[in-house]
Amino acid sequence: MFNSSPIDAWEGAGAIFNSAGSGGLWIWFLILCALVVIPVIAAIAHDNKADREHGG
Secondary structure (H helix, E strand, O other), rough: OOOOOOOOOOOOOOOOOOOOOOOOOHHHHHHHHHHHHHHHHHHHHHHHHHHHHHOO
């Protein structure tokens, strides 16, 4: 059962690296930054608006 793989040797095996050496990593990093910063800015704006309306 454990030796049921049809692969007998790894010679000639290749690998695919997604976004290796391209700008894909930076794009995902910028998306991540936006997903972190935008809610923080929205929360600060909401807090400031509530503070003005209800006093504080």
